[in-house]
Amino acid sequence: MNKLLPSAIRPLLACNRLSAPYGLALSAAEAEMLALRREVALKDNGRIAFGDGIWRQLVYHFCDSPFLAPESYTDTLAELLACFYHAKSEGLGDWPDEELLAYMRRQFDGVCQGSADYLAGTVLEAACRAARFGQAPPAGGGPANEDDCDVETEY
Amino acid sequence: MTINHRLPRGGNGSSQFLLERKRNFQLSTPNSQFAEALWPLLERQALAYTRWESESLPAETVEELYRSLCFCVAEGQKAGAEENPEAQLAAGQRALYRRSQNAKRLLEAVRRSARSFGNRAYRDSLAIMEAFLAHYDIRFMAHRVPAGLDYPLARPVPESLPGVLYVEAWLAQLLLENRLLAAFPKGRVHLVLRAASPDPAGLLLNLWEPVFTNALGLALLHENPQGLDISPALRAKLAALCKAHRQNKEKLLEAAERLCTALGLWDEAPRALCRRMAASLALRLAEAKGLRDVFVTLGTRPSWGGAG
Numbered sequence: 001m002n003k004l005l006p007s008a009i010r011p012l013l014a015c016n017r018l019s020a021p022y023g024l025a026l027s028a029a030e031a032e033m034l035a036l037r038r039e040v041a042l043k044d045n046g047r048i049a050f051g052d053g054i055w056r057q058l059v060y061h062f063c064d065s066p067f068l069a070p071e072s073y074t075d076t077l078a079e080l081l082a083c084f085y086h087a088k089s090e091g092l093g094d095w096p097d098e099e100l101l102a103y104m105r106r107q108f109d110g111v112c113q114g115s116a117d118y119l120a121g122t123v124l125e126a127a128c129r130a131a132r133f134g135q136a137p138p139a140g141g142g143p144a145n146e147d148d149c150d151v152e153t154e155y
Numbered sequence: 156m157t158i159n160h161r162l163p164r165g166g167n168g169s170s171q172f173l174l175e176r177k178r179n180f181q182l183s184t185p186n187s188q189f190a191e192a193l194w195p196l197l198e199r200q201a202l203a204y205t206r207w208e209s210e211s212l213p214a215e216t217v218e219e220l221y222r223s224l225c226f227c228v229a230e231g232q233k234a235g236a237e238e239n240p241e242a243q244l245a246a247g248q249r250a251l252y253r254r255s256q257n258a259k260r261l262l263e264a265v266r267r268s269a270r271s272f273g274n275r276a277y278r279d280s281l282a283i284m285e286a287f288l289a290h291y292d293i294r295f296m297a298h299r300v301p302a303g304l305d306y307p308l309a310r311p312v313p314e315s316l317p318g319v320l321y322v323e324a325w326l327a328q329l330l331l332e333n334r335l336l337a338a339f340p341k342g343r344v345h346l347v348l349r350a351a352s353p354d355p356a357g358l359l360l361n362l363w364e365p366v367f368t369n370a371l372g373l374a375l376l377h378e379n380p381q382g383l384d385i386s387p388a389l390r391a392k393l394a395a396l397c398k399a400h401r402q403n404k405e406k407l408l409e410a411a412e413r414l415c416t417a418l419g420l421w422d423e424a425p426r427a428l429c430r431r432m433a434a435s436l437a438l439r440l441a442e443a444k445g446l447r448d449v450f451v452t453l454g455t456r457p458s459w460g461g462a463g
Contacts, residue, residue, distance in 0.1 A: 042211065049211040050198045089213065096208035 008035045011052035015059040022063050023070055030074045037078040044082075045089040054097065058084070061101040067114025079116035080104065083124055091128030103127070103137070192240050193228070197221055204295050219296060226298040226317045227251065251293050254319045259288050261326040268333040270341060272348055273356040280306035284322065291319060307361045308332065310428055331424055332363040338418040339366060343383040343453070350451035365451065367432055372450040374414040375406065381417075385450040394446050404437035 012031035019025060026034065034055075042049055058081060062068060068076055084100065092100055104119060112118040127137035200220050201212055212220075228240055231247030262284055271277040280303075287301035298317040304325065309332055312324040336344060344366050348355035351365035370380035372393055385393070397403055411433035415426045436449075443449050448457060 046214045047211045048201075048214050048217045050201050051210050054210050085211065088209075088211065093209075093213065097210060098208070 008052065011055050015055050018056070018059050019063040019073075022068070024063055024068060024073045025070075026074060034074060034078055034081075038081055041078075041082045041085045045085040047085055047089060054081070054084075057097055057101055061105045062108070065105065065109055065114070067109065076116060079120070080108075083116060083120040086120060087124040087128055090125075091131040092124070094131075193221075193224065196228075196240055196244060197224055200224055200295065219298070222317075223295055223297045223299075227293075248293050248297070251297055251319055254323060255288060255291050255293065258319055258322045258326060261323060261330060262288060265326055265330050265333060268330065268337060270333065270336055270344070270362075272345055272362060274306070274360065274362060275357055276305040276307075276359050277362065280304045284326065287322065305359055307359055309361050309363050309367070309432060331428060332361075335418075335420070335425055335428070336363055336366060338420070339370070339381060339383060343381075346453040347383050347451060350453055350455050351457060353457055364432070367429065368436060369450055370414055371407065371410050371429075371433060371436065374417065375410040377413075379417075380414050384453040386452055390446050390450050390452070393450055397440055397446075403440055404434060407433040407437050407440075 009031045012026055012034055016025045107123045108119050130137050227247035228243045230250045231243030234246045234250045236243040236246030283301050283303050300321045308328050316324055347366050347369055352358050352360050369383045369385055372385050373380045376392055408430055411429040415429055
């Protein structure tokens with residue numbers, strides 16, 4: 001496996017300043033693993049990233065979530081980032097990163113109750129489908145219902 | 156440092172190329188010429204494309220941005236900008252802006268000289284050109300060419316030409332064909348088109364090609380090409396002439412020169428086009444079973460187009 005440059009890991013370690021007050025921190029090895037998983041997620045979704053600003057935004061949006069625990073912090077971040085790139089490539093590509101992350105956070109803490117699987121497989125899937133039809137994401141973040149195409153008021 | 160600014164090939168190959176480059180950029184020392192010189196520019200272009208709202212883009216979009224960047228930088232080099240790629244990009248964008256203004260002037264000239272004879276593809280292609288030039292995106296997608304140009308030119312423009320270079324070449328060629336058509340009486344041209352095609356308005360038909368063919372036939376027989384009518388008797392003479400001379404191509408090239416002289420066309424561009432079309436006609440005559448659908452008689456309808 002390719003050895004990542006310190007420059008790819010540094011932005012991740014810098015995020016510890018944001019997450020430390022919530023008892024969440026990454027070691028150098030975890031940061032390296034996350035950076036590699038990001039490369040895989042980008043490749044899987046056919047995307048090219050410019051810069052490493054996404055880590056700061058991701059940690060900023062999720063670090064105070066009650067569903068993040070120190071023991072699963074690294075895996076959850078990796079899953080959330082994979083969800084993020086998947087949603088970007090499946091229909092939410094026009095959403096600014098900030099807005100998509102804010103939407104993910106609301107759903108993660110709300111209907112998903114901390115489940116990244118539910119977020120990816122149900123909520124974001126429904127939002128992507130709605131976006132492909134030019135509609136707003138389904139209200140409540142749940143699966144799209146043909147009778148329930150209301151625009152979500154908070155978005 | 157010399158950078159290879161040739162446009163990468165389209166398709167998945169160049170996406171793969173970019174992904175590979177990106178990986179190299181991030182995972183190893185950035186020592187390649189590409190990473191050193193163009194990656195920072197591409198990064199800036201990509202982020203500007205997203206209005207700084209997203210840090211990633213689909214590989215296909217990045218590939219298009221890269222092609223546009225290469226095209227602009229290459230144009231900047233041609234314009235004599237200094238070695239710095241950033242200066243070359245800016246100079247290239249300025250050069251392309253000037254060319255897009257020139258293309259708009261060409262389009263106006265084409266519109267003024269246009270005699271579409273109701274041909275839908277001709278009209279639609281001009282409308283597409285106008286829309287393309289109105290929204291030509293020099294900043295991000297300078298390499299793109301208009302899609303849906305159905306009107307077939309007598310001498311197609313190379314599809315390898317990127318962006319406004321293709322547009323300029325296409326419009327210049329159409330302007331030349333308009334100029335050649337204008338050398339003939341409008342009513343006669345209309346009759347030739349009706350004799351050459353069952354639906355000259357609806358079918359994808361080059362307007363100059365059948366007119367040229369008849370005019371060349373008349374020039375071959377030392378008749379007045381302005382008449383444009385090849386009667387059955389003249390067609391029989393042409394058939395005999397073609398049969399007698401095995402070197403049709405040379406005869407046709409001579410006739411093309413005579414035709415241009417008769418029409419008062421002294422500059423090289425129309426003469427070159429006529430010579431090229433005469434050479435193509437030689438091949439067509441060699442393959443043709445009869446001359447009825449090659450040299451048409453005014454007032455008739457094509458034999459292959461149904462009733463008439």
